[in-house]
Structures are given as C-alpha cells and as structure tokens.
Amino acid sequence: MNLPWLQTIQNDLFVRLQNQQLHHGILLDAAKGCGEEHLIVVLAKAIVCESKNACGQCKSCALFVAQSHPDIKWVKSDKPSIGVDQIREVGDFVVSTSQLLGNKVVIIPDIQRLTESASNSLLKTLEEPNSNTYILLSTTELQYVLPTIKSRCEKIRVSLPKVEESLAWLQQKTDKTVNQQGLDAYSGSPLLYLDALTSDEDLLLLFTGDLEQLLDCNLSPQSMATKWMNHLSTIFTWTYQWAKNEYKTELLANNSQHVLNSLEKILDECSRCKSLSNKAGINKGLLLSQLFNKVQNREGQ
Numbered sequence: 085m086n087l088p089w090l091q092t093i094q095n096d097l098f099v100r101l102q103n104q105q106l107h108h109g110i111l112l113d114a115a116k117g118c119g120e121e122h123l124i125v126v127l128a129k130a131i132v133c134e135s136k137n138a139c140g141q142c143k144s145c146a147l148f149v150a151q152s153h154p155d156i157k158w159v160k161s162d163k164p165s166i167g168v169d170q171i172r173e174v175g176d177f178v179v180s181t182s183q184l185l186g187n188k189v190v191i192i193p194d195i196q197r198l199t200e201s202a203s204n205s206l207l208k209t210l211e212e213p214n215s216n217t218y219i220l221l222s223t224t225e226l227q228y229v230l231p232t233i234k235s236r237c238e239k240i241r242v243s244l245p246k247v248e249e250s251l252a253w254l255q256q257k258t259d260k261t262v263n264q265q266g267l268d269a270y271s272g273s274p275l276l277y278l279d280a281l282t283s284d285e286d287l288l289l290l291f292t293g294d295l296e297q298l299l300d301c302n303l304s305p306q307s308m309a310t311k312w313m314n315h316l317s318t319i320f321t322w323t324y325q326w327a328k329n330e331y332k333t334e335l336l337a338n339n340s341q342h343v344l345n346s347l348e349k350i351l352d353e354c355s356r357c358k359s360l361s362n363k364a365g366i367n368k369g370l371l372l373s374q375l376f377n378k379v380q381n382r383e384g385q
C-alpha cells in the first residue's frame with residue numbers, strides 16, 4: 085500500500101543505507117495507526133536487496149516477497165508479551181554468517197511487549213553490533229521501552245499525517261463518505277479508519293449500541309468488557325470521545341459539578357488505560373470492566 089506520509093522518512097533511510105550510513109539499530113517511535121509496519125518491511129527489503137533499494141528484481145527481493153529469505157529474522161508473537169527465548173534466538177542469528185553473503189536484518193515490532201529479561205537480552209545484542217546486521221524495532225508506546233535500549237538505537241519519530249492529507253488519501257481509497265469526525269474516532273489514523281470503513285460490520289455503530297445498553301444498565305460492565313476485549317485500544321479512544329461529548333453537553337445543560345468530575349475521571353482513566361493496554365502482562369478484561377463500571381456509575385459516584 086502506498087502511504088505518502090511515510091515517503092520522506094523512507095527516502096532518507098534509503099539514501100543513508102546506500103551511503104552505508106544507516107545505524108545498526110533503528111527504533112521507530114510510531115504514532116498508533118501511522119503504518120510503521122509498512123516502513124519497517126520496506127526498509128528490511130532494501131537492506132537485503134542487492135541494489136539496496138528494494139528493487140523487486142533481484143534474488144534477495146524475490147526471496148523476501150516469498151517470505152523465505154534466510155537472512156531475515158522476524159520476531160512475531162500472538163501472545164501479549166515477547167519472551168527471552170525469542171530474543172536469545174535473535175542473538176544467535178546476529179552472530180551467524182549471512183547465508184546470501186549480504187546484509188542480515190532482525191525485525192521486532194511492538195517492542196513494548198518485551199518482558200524485562202527479553203529487553204535485557206536485546207540490549208546485549210544491541211551493544212555488540214555486527215557490521216552487516218541491522219536491527220529494526222518499532223513501538224507505539226515508547227514510555228515502556230528501556231531507556232538503555234533507546235540510547236543504543238537511532239530513534240526515528242513516525243507521525244500521523246495531517247487531517248487534510250488523511251482525508252484526501254482516504255477519498256482515493258474508498259467510495260464511502262469520510263470526514264474529520266470519523267477520523268477523530270480513530271485517533272486521526274487514516275489506516276484504522278479505512279480498516280473500519282472496509283470491514284463487514286460497522287464496529288463503531290455496534291459499540292455505540294452497547295454503550296447505550298450499558299448506560300441504561302441493561303448490560304453489565306463485565307459482559308461489555310468481555311465483548312470488546314479484542315478491540316482494547318479502539319475502545320479507549322471511543323469511550324474517550326463519548327466522555328468528551330458528554331462533558332460538553334453536561335456543561336451546557338445541567339452543569340452538575342458532580343457529573344463533570346465523574347466524566348473528568350473517565351477521561352483520565354481512558355488515557356491511562358490506553359497507554360497501559362499495550363504493556364505486557366496487563367489484564368485487559370479487568371482494565372475494561374473497571375472503566376465501564378465508572379461509565380455506568382458516572383452519576384452515582
């Protein structure tokens with residue numbers, strides 16, 4: 085997918101790669117939904133490419149596309165955390181000889197999911213760079229990354245595009261109506277918004293329906309939490325948007341200090357939960373049900 089807002093960073097990284105000035109450890113400090121995974125993939129492809137530009141013609145590029153390149157180590161995990169065993173394998177890979185006698189690449193997305201021992205193991209690997217091996221890391225939660233890891237890498241900020249750029253891009257991708265309000269519901273991410281627009285069910289509509297049920301006490305905070313656990317980060321954004329609108333309405337209508345305080349607490353809680361939600365070992369169900377409990381009792385707290 086062509087993501088024009090990443091083009092400048094990509095061009096800069098390619099130029100440095102070609103001039104042999106690329107840092108051996110790159111850490112993408114990404115805004116959620118900015119598409120950093122696309123950037124990491126294309127950079128990895130360029131690093132192993134014979135022409136160092138992800139040419140798409142060479143043997144390396146072909147192996148890359150077939151996902152069978154022997155000099156790429158991609159650390160993937162379906163679990164909430166990435167353990168030390170996976171990172172020890174990275175250490176072994178880094179010291180091994182390149183099979184195609186070119187560069188080697190390690191890709192570790194979402195490194196906030198590394199356990200403490202995994203982080204320490206990665207740190208050791210970063211401290212002993214191997215001249216032809218590049219370690220590409222990304223996170224959307226930089227505050228949970230060990231400072232020592234940050235200091236061993238070149239940190240590159242990857243931001244979301246501006247609203248106008250996002251809307252213009254979305255208009256090329258979908259026939260559906262797009263607007264800033266919709267974009268805001270996805271924290272300004274055109275990719276997350278597009279996902280929602282093209283998915284079969286309109287999640288936001290379903291969520292709004294459930295939220296009404298919760299507010300009317302027809303749905304318990306626990307049931308609501310179980311139902312929405314797999315959309316954690318999005319739910320915190322949507323609940324935040326809801327609380328923000330409620331706050332505005334309350335201010336104009338009743339102006340009850342008690343309700344306003346409650347809503348302020350919910351807003352704080354959403355921000356706190358959102359940043360916690362990507363951390364390893366978090367009990368997602370508990371986090372959500374506590375928040376929904378506050379939402380349901382917003383007038384009685």
Ligand SMILES: [Zn+2]
Binds near residue numbers: 135
């Ligand atoms: Zn190539």
